[in-house]
Amino acid sequence: MTSKHGIIAVAYALAAIPVIMAIGGALDFGRAYLLQSRLAEALDKAALAVGAETTTNTAILNQTLNNYFNANFNADGVGRTLNIASDITDSRITLRATGSVDTAFLKIINKNEIVVTVTTEVVRETTxxxxxxxxxxxxxxxxxxxxxxxxxxxxxxxxxxxxxxxxxxxxxxxxxxxxxxxxxxxxxxxxxxxxxxxxxxxxxxxxxxxxxxxxxxxxxxxxxxxxxxxxxxxxxxxxxxxSEPVLDGFGGFFNVCENMWWLPNLRRGLSRPIATGRSGANFGTYPDRSTPPRFFNVDTxxxxxxxxxxxxxxxxxxxxxxxxxxxxxxxxxxxxxxxxxxxxxxxxxxxxxxxxxxxxxxxxxxxxxxxxxxxxxxxxxxxxxxxxxxxxxxxxxxxxxxxxxxxxxxxxxxxxxxxxxxxxxxxxxxxxxxxxxxxxxxxxxxxxxxxxxxxxxxxxxxxxxxxxxxxxxxxxxxxxxxxxxxxxxxxxxxxxxx
Incomplete structure (x- = not known):
């Protein structure tokens, strides 16, 4: 009697190969997409920085390009930059960045890297x-x-x-x-x-x-x-x-508020609450018009x-x-x-x-x-x-x-x-x-x-x-x-x- 278990195991193993390859390929391409996104963001910012320059000196423009690109590009865990090309005229700035990702799974089918290219174009306007x-x-x-x-x-x-x-x-x-x-x-x-x-x-x-x-x-x-x-x-x-009022209590008058800048003619036995410096209705006439207000701690x-x-x-x-x-x-x-x-x-x-x-x-x-x-x-x-x-x-x-x-x-x-x-x-x-x-x-x-x-x-x-x-x-x-x-x-x- 012949056992079928070995045949079934081999069949499952063969069937699993394309599934594993598909999952692994998706991971490799996912890293390539992440690299492309990071390249695009860094290239956009570099292009805008170059466009803001008032000089026409090629060396200075390329230095600005490299400085801004390197400051904004994060290659950690995704890949590397192979090349940055530029075409700069009076009215248009075109930048192209190429990068690559080493594959982990697609090497099995002899694809050792994935190359991605990003292009950004900036137009100088007179608006x-x-x-x-x-x-x-x-x-x-x-x-x-x-x-x-x-x-x-x-x-x-x-x-x-x-x-x-x-x-x-x-x-x-x-x-x-x-x-x-x-x-x-x-x-x-x-x-x-x-x-x-x-x-x-x-x-x-x-x-x-x-x-x-x-x-x-x-x-x-x-x-x-x-x-x-x-x-x-x-x-x-x-x-x-x-002018937030003074505290009349605890045997005296106390400044306990945030912005007390006016003092009435303080004497014990005043009616409460002591008026604030809000308007002429309760400020200049308190306690009476004959006693002018005194300003306290005013600072501008x-x-x-x-x-x-x-x-x-x-x-x-x-x-x-x-x-x-x-x-x-x-x-x-x-x-x-x-x-x-x-x-x-x-x-x-x-x-x-x-x-x-x-x-x-x-x-x-x-x-x-x-x-x-x-x-x-x-x-x-x-x-x-x-x-x-x-x-x-x-x-x-x-x-x-x-x-x-x-x-x-x-x-x-x-x-x-x-x-x-x-x-x-x-x-x-x-x-x-x-x-x-x-x-x-x-x-x-x-x-x-x-x-x-x-x-x-x-x-x-x-x-x-x-x-x-x-x-x-x-x-x-x-x-x-x-x-x-x-x-x-x-x-x-x-x-x-x-």
Whole structure:
């Protein structure tokens, strides 16, 4: 009697050969595809960098090509580059990279390597450009000289875009510093809703409204619409950080709040609560008009300021083509401590700056022939509302559970929550809404996180960008400069055309 078990085993072994080959071949080709993707990304960035150069010197162009390609190509575990060829003319840059992957399984059929080729073509264009830099000026930017490193990178971006012209005809740039508010400039007082009675200020150091505004109610805080006849989409309320009251208790008067800058005529037996410096209704007349108020600890020099304009950053620099003016505005930026981070307010004001509608009307708007519009948003921190001092909310008034922001105090529920973690979630959603609106308006969005390790914020900024590759995580100052250079190269009237 003949056994069939040996015959069946041989048959299974023979049948398994093509299956094993198919699986192994898929692994080899998968590594080849990964190599092709990495080559394409590195070649795109190298081509844009070459296109941004103003020189025609072949040696310099090839050096730029090799530097950017090598800095962005990661060959770990995928293969190697065999050759990079270039064809550079005044109007077109064509680059071709060839690489190979050593096979692991296909060697069985005498295929020892897989060769892949990637081609990138960049066309130099003469279109116009309108760009807004939305830059975090919060107090944390003082750490590790972040603000100084940001200034260096931002100035270089201006130089890349302006090239060898001080007033290029087709390029205009604007600057929007943000904290939890944005400064639209005192010259735009006509767009402010004056409170009745008017707010009191603290002369001589902080004598008047500086230019910052509160946010509109949702969804108008993410919109570019301006309607002079609307209560929610028309004039803005002025940003005003009231003088938070002193604590009358425990045998004396104590400063336990974040921004106490006005002292009434203190004497025991005053009615409670002691008034704040909010407006003429309870400020100049308290305790009586014959006793003038005394200003305490007023300071307008950043980073730590006190007074009605506390944590109000420098004003917006509207779209212009003046290199000197832009560099001066960048140099002037300082970190402003207090109250938190709200990147969406900077982003929405960038949209308003690009718009041809009021209050800023320098932008040519969507559909303007030959005009490319872009916004670059940078932050070093999580979107948040800073907490108030615990003794202030506990012993003075629960209203002061947070610091004052462009949405007032968190206790006022203007964000739809009184929770600090809830506020961060809402602020992230608002930024996502603004980014969606920008992209719908045909505005290219670039985003940068600087020395920021928070995964949630990184993901919000990645999704905010027009494409994932337009998000630039920058863990240190050198990477930040490279990020701005890469953005400058892609904006410098270039487009990738495969």
């Amino acid at each position: 116009g450009l309108e760009v807004v830099l939305v830059l975090d000026n919060t107090g944390s930017m003082a750490a590790n000289n972040r603000i100084g490193n940001l200034k260096v990178a931002a100035r270089e971006l201006v130089d890349i875009l302006f090239q060898n012209e001080d007033r290029p005809e087709n390029v205009r740039i604007a600057l929007v510093p943000f904290v939890t508010t944005v400064n639209i400039g005192q010259e735009n007082v006509g767009f402010i809703r004056t409170p009745i009675p008017e707010n009191d200020y603290a002369p001589p150091r902080d004598p008047r409204w500086k230019g910052c505004v509160e946010a509109r109610p949702f969804p108008h805080d993410t919109s570019d619409v301006f309607d002079i006849n609307s209560d929610v989409a028309g004039l803005w309320d002025p940003y005003y950080w009231e 020099i950043p980073p730590s300021t006190h007074g009605p304009n506390k944590a109000c950053p420098d004003p917006i620099t509207p779209l212009n083509n003046d290199r000197g003016r832009l560099r001066a505005a960048i140099n002037q930026m300082q970190p402003w401590s207090g109250n938190g981070t709200m990147a969406h307010l900077g982003a929405v004001w960038a949209w308003r700056v690009l718009s041809p509608g009021p209050p800023f009307q320098e932008g040519r708007g969507r559909g303007a022939q030959g005009i490319k519009r872009a916004v670059i948003i940078l932050t070093d921190g999580v979107n948040l509302v800073s907490s108030g001092r615990s003794n202030c909310s506990r012993f003075v008034d629960a209203r002061y559970n947070s610091q004052y922001t462009g949405y007032g105090y968190l206790s006022e529920n203007r964000l739809g929550t009184q929770s600090f973690t809830g506020a961060t979630a809402v602020l992230n959603d608002r930024l996502s809404d603004v980014c969606t609106n920008l992209k719908r308006d045909d505005i290219t969005v670039y985003t940068i996180t600087f020395e920021l390790n928070d995964a949630t914020t990184q993901e919000v900024f990645r999704r905010c960008a027009s494409e994932p590759k337009l998000y630039f995580p920058s863990p240190d100052s050198s990477t930040l400069q490279e990020s701005f250079r890469a953005i400058g190269a892609s904006l410098n009237a270039l487009r990738i055309a495969r």
